[in-house]
Amino acid sequence: MTTFQLLLLIIAGIVFYLFFKQLFSGTHPKRGIDFEAKVSDDQIGGISRPDKIFSTPTVKPSRMEQLLTMADEAIEKEDFDEAKKALGSALIIDADNMDALQKMGYISMQTEKYAEAKEIYEKLLSLDENDDMTHAALANAYHKLGEEAAAEKHHEKSILLDPEYAPHHFNYANTLYDLGRTKEALIGYKKAYELDKTLHVAKEMIDQLEG
DSSP, rough: OOOHHHHHHHHHHHHHHHHHHHEEEEEEETTTTTTOSSSSOOOOOOOOOOOGGOOOOOOOOHHHHHHHHHHHHHHHHOOOOHHHHHHHHHHHTTTTTTHHHHHHHHHHHHHTTTHHHHHHHHHHHHHTOOOHHHHHHHHHHHHHHOOOOHHHHHHHHHHHOOOHHHHHHHHHHHHHHHOOOHHHHHHHHHHHHHHTOOOOOHHHHHHHOOO
């Protein structure tokens, strides 16, 4: 036997050894488990087998999201009773959900339940004391309740937190106007219009007070 033939024999032996080792090791691919997706959105199939494509399923909204959507739709229709039912259920799930509380406060103001609105806005401020929009809303609730000192305090706080937001100045001016403090109100209307020239109602109040 030549050296070349001996080398071929050794190579053939190694190949057979590796083949039978793989065959009886149990690690070779088995039918039904020869593909394992590495990530959740791997797709199987494609152009050759479009009927075998798997994709990530659509994630369903949570119950909280569903209730908030229901409330938004009811508010848009001005069906405040239905909106309150949805928001009440949402607040059972999470009593501190700020989105639900803000919507509930809005409904309370629209239905003239000002004491209820006051409680809701006070709770919102306990969760975030630097929310300028809640300070403004609470100021309006206090004004409706005749608690003018508290109303002024929260109007001023809303302006302090966001002095460039025209509606804060406008709302404070409205409160001052209702109290007969027209000179101070005029300053507020002018500031609101200076910040937002599309706030035509502020311009109307300026013209009325200066006319």
